[in-house]
Amino acid sequence: MDALAGLLDGPRARGAFLLRMVMDPPWSVRIEDRAPLCLMSVTRGEAWVLPADGAAPVLLRPGDVAVARGPAPYTVTGTPGTDPYARIGPGGLCTTLRGEPLAESMRLGVRTWGNASDGATAVLVGTYLLDGEIGRRLLDALPPLLTLGSDDRSGPLLTLLDTEIARDEPAQGVVLDRLLDLLLIAVLRTWFARPGAEAPAWYRAMGDPVVGRALRLLQSDPAHPWTVASLAARTGVSRAGLARRFTELVGEPPMAYLTGWRLALAADLLRETDGTVESVARKVGYGSSFAFSTAFKRVRGQSPQEYRGRKGAR
Structure with a gap:
């Protein structure tokens, strides 16, 4: 096992928090779940990711992928400057900023959540809820937020995840966990291999x-x-x-x-x-x-x- 393969035994998807977020403007969601890692990809429309450290907002278009490394909070929004309406806390608990529950009122179907079933923007979200020591060497090598444009290596996996995420069949959670692992590995391979990449020395x-x-x-x-x-x-x-x-x-x-x-x-x-x-x-x-x-x-x-x-x- 190499250290990249070790990621699957570090933060490995075990009952990962997966959903499709569907939104119509204006919308903004504050992420404060303290999860070790979250992967996001836009399948329709566009979304901005706003890091909490004041770094420049990052625009995601269809096929783009962002990986946010916790536990720092961040905001995902349709337009920078829009005040957050929802807050995602530890364990994927969704509330308003005042703590009022939103999970049921914004449920749109199996693993689908948002403010409009046919919203202009759709984002696939996969969140690793567990942390591990083997993967720590890898996670520590990542920036707080990394992004990749649409890529041939991850494209088929994104399409498959988009198809599977709303299904409700036996062992579906296991299927989604493994797809999320594969997608994350494909993204990190591409990110480390890009020109000028600051890959860790051991990699x-x-x-x-x-x-x-x-x-x-x-x-x-x-x-x-x-x-x-x-x-x-x-x-x-x-x-x-x-x-x-x-x-x-x-x-x-x-x-x-x-x-x-x-x-x-x-x-x-x-x-x-x-x-x-x-x-x-x-x-x-x-x-x-x-x-x-x-x-x-x-x-x-x-x-x-x-x-x-x-x-x-x-």
Whole structure:
């Protein structure tokens, strides 16, 4: 598994919040759901995305895609300057700005919401409600708002998502979750590959014949007792050559990268499973729970038990 594939196990769509928003002007919606990631695409008309940090408004036309990285709020509107009428809070709860419920009054059908069933603007919205540690390296590399023009790679997926989003069939939620994952990966691949892209170092390093292979070995089998020497032997270069090249391209030595990857995997296991600390330690390559707990606390400032307790309380 590479770090981009890890996105599907970081913020992976599990019961994602998906809908088609249909609006007639004037309209404006304030998004304050604190979700880790939201993907939007206009299928009809146009919409503006207004970041909360004062950055310039971004116009979306049919086929364009925007990815907003939480938890910062933002506004989606038909025209900049229109006062928001609706607010989307945590969990997709929709109210007026005064807190009056709007979910039922603006329901237009299965996963369809808005102020007019034949509105001039239609926007597909897919929101990831869960966060994860594996995907954090990827999410931290993204700007608060990225946008892409209509693209051949994501076009068929957008069409399929638009078709499926209003269906109400067995396992439809699972179908939509997987479509959202595929669409997000297609968008991020395109965004990282564009001319002048500021892709993270580890992503660029994936294309190197030596370091890319080393990264895939570490990520696919983190529990293996890796050393720089064994990793160099598997990649066909000298120990010193691998250490130097890896550090230059990734920004940290191989074993430091492995530690970070192991602890990210462990954090997800602590949050998402009931496995003991000992079992989690062995799954990610630590010989004992003591060694794992020491490393985890050194990096994260809290013990595995404390981390699991805080996640559970949240």
